[in-house]
Amino acid sequence: xxxxxxxxxxxxxxxxxxxxxxxxxxxxxxxxxxxxxxxxxxxxxxxxxxxxxxxxxxxxxxxxxxxxxxxxxxxxxxxxxxxxxxxxxxxxxxxxxxxxxxxxxxxxxxxxxxxxxxxxxxxxxxxxxxxxxxxxxxxxxxxxxxxxxxxxxxxxxxxxxxxxxxxxxxxxxxxxxxxxxxxxxxxxxxxxxxxxxxxxxx
Numbered sequence: 001x002x003x004x005x006x007x008x009x010x011x012x013x014x015x016x017x018x019x020x021x022x023x024x025x026x027x028x029x030x031x032x033x034x035x036x037x038x039x040x041x042x043x044x045x046x047x048x049x050x051x052x053x054x055x056x057x058x059x060x061x062x063x064x065x066x067x068x069x070x071x072x073x074x075x076x077x078x079x080x081x082x083x084x085x086x087x088x089x090x091x092x093x094x095x096x097x098x099x100x101x102x103x104x105x106x107x108x109x110x111x112x113x114x115x116x117x118x119x120x121x122x123x124x125x126x127x128x129x130x131x132x133x134x135x136x137x138x139x140x141x142x143x144x145x146x147x148x149x150x151x152x153x154x155x156x157x158x159x160x161x162x163x164x165x166x167x168x169x170x171x172x173x174x175x176x177x178x179x180x181x182x183x184x185x186x187x188x189x190x191x192x193x194x195x196x197x198x199x200x201x202x
Contacts, residue, residue: 031127031160032178033152037135037169040183041201047130047163048075054128055079055086062088062120066113067133067166073202088126090116093133103140110142121156128161135166138173145170152176 034050036043052075054061063079068091079087092113093106114137120129137143149172156162164173174180196202 029159030178031156031158031162033156033176034161034163035135035169035173035177035180036163036165036183037167037174037180038183038185039167040185041188042183043165043167044132046181046183047132047165050128050161050163051075051079051087051130055083058086059127060086060125061128061130062123062126063090063130063132064113064117064120064134065091065093065132066110066137067093071202074199088120090120092116106140107142110137113137114143114148118151118155121151121160121162124157124160126160128163130163131165133166134164135169135173137166138170139166139168145172149173149176 034047036047048063051061051063063076065076076089076091079089090113093109114134117129117131117134120126134143134148138145138148152162153176164177169180190196
């Protein structure tokens with residue numbers, strides 16, 4: 001063993017001991033409120049990664065899409081074709097608000113999606129529920145942030161994880177969340193004239 005290799009091994013042994021000491025104090029478990037927000041791409045993609053992780057472990061989950069309409073996506077098609085026994089999937093929106101241009105209709109759809117979301121979160125069979133693009137619905141006042149915070153704080157079962165995605169997450173939601181990730185936009189192909197592509201965006 002060279003001097004450099006031995007020095008590295010000693011350094012890593014110290015790091016492992018410190019890490020093991022920290023990990024020994026982490027004994028609690030609870031259902032998390034998880035927020036994916038920010039201007040960068042990957043919020044829903046990361047959330048669906050958690051859903052597929054749940055599916056891989058044979059754990060029941062559910063998805064409610066608040067804004068996205070009936071457009072086919074890889075995640076939805078795969079879940080609906082192969083995993084309906086493990087994941088309920090509800091596309092409740094009719095597209096982004098600048099496409100529908102009908103606030104009354106958008107509000108009605110978002111309210112229906114929120115009602116469905118509450119039912120799925122209350123269901124003890126689901127250990128994770130993804131509320132995709134709910135942050136957009138909250139931002140446009142289709143759903144009352146106070147009601148969302150109150151429900152998640154008082155009615156969410158202790159061991160149920162809830163994942164909420166979309167830009168501009170409300171400060172009150174961030175305050176009660178256990179895990180918040182902000183996706184930062186550094187570079188995006190759309191700015192170079194490249195449209196959304198199958199297998200990447202949907």
